Amino acid sequence: MRIFQGFVAACLTLAASTQGARAQAAADFYRGKTLSLVVSTTAGSSYDLMSRNIARYLPKYLPGAPAIVIRNQPGAGGIAAVNSLFHTAPKDGTVFAAIQGSVPFEPLLGTKEADFDARKFNWLGSPSAELCVLTVWGAAKVNSIDDMKNEETTVGSSGANSNPSFYARLINSVLGTKIRIVFGYPGQPEVFQAMEKGEVDGHPCGFWSALVSTRPDWIRDRKVKLLLQYGPEKEPALGATPFLSDLVTKADDRMLVEAALAPIALGRPYLAPPDVPPDRVAALRQAMQDVFRDHDFLAETRKLGLFVNARQTGDDVLARIRGAYAMPAPIIERLRKLSNQ
Secondary structure, eight states: OHHHHHHHHHHHHHHHHHHHHHHHHHHHHHTTOEEEEEESSOTTSHHHHHHHHHHHHHHHHSTTOOEEEEEEOOOGGGHHHHHHHHHTSOSSSSEEEEOOTTGGGTTTTTOTTOOSOGGGSEEEEESOOOOEEEEEETTSSOOSHHHHTTSOEEEEOSOTTSHHHHHHHHHHHHHOOOEEEEOOOOSHHHHHHHHHHTSSSEEEEEEHHHHHHHOHHHHHTTOEEEEEEESSSOOGGGTTOOBHHHHOOSHHHHHHHHHHTHHHHHOSOEEEOTTOOHHHHHHHHHHHHHHHHOHHHHHHHHHTTOOOOSOEEHHHHHHHHHHHHTSOHHHHHHHHHHHOO
């Protein structure tokens, strides 16, 4: 027993020594450096605000305390930034990015512009997961998902290939609802305004975080009806609002829903290019998790109307991505058809 205990102690000592050496190597590299945090959206977006807040706190936890600058690179819904990160960005740990949760799955959906392999990136983690709510205005005729199977319900969306349109078609496919999509709205805020004006009945994928932060009176005064929630987990505040995954009974439909909800589950992921030295990846990952737990960072994030509600590690993010890409071919084909209509 003493020999075994001695062996365990030696292993732990060696592991601690190795970790210490890696941390020192990362500190030596990062000291005096300026890192670029690429944000795949325009300045002022929620992704941009979250990233700027993270950039303020990250030097506190990253070995060597390097400076961090934000570089916005919008284009093609985030694809342009990820293509650049995959092919041309330095692979030394000085460049990393914040992207929309849908972007890693664009190659899976057959998007030709997405010239990268999402499974080869060094995923650093995510501070949150999103939850979508199918929301209709209080005056809408429908009061439940069952009503929506018999009564046509109009929802607003930007275009045929946008996320709200994709999820509206998904709900129709697996639940048999009669959702009709009205295109032409620039984004979620404009759809919300259209609901208030009576132009459309609702929004198929209103983020719960956005509803709470931008339309609290809708919830408080019951101006809207929340008919369906979907995402990685149920939101306790939504009470008895049905959860999509609970309503799906067929095995292939359940796999389809699991794969389709992966982008929502990723929330706001951060990643570094492939082939970054492991000690620098480990340092970035640990620093991210430390920031996500920092009390001052969390307080500042709340002031911005943002959420840190489901911290995920880099391994968590990669597991979700690999799970979607490993789906059977017929499921992937259904995903592609839903995405490209």
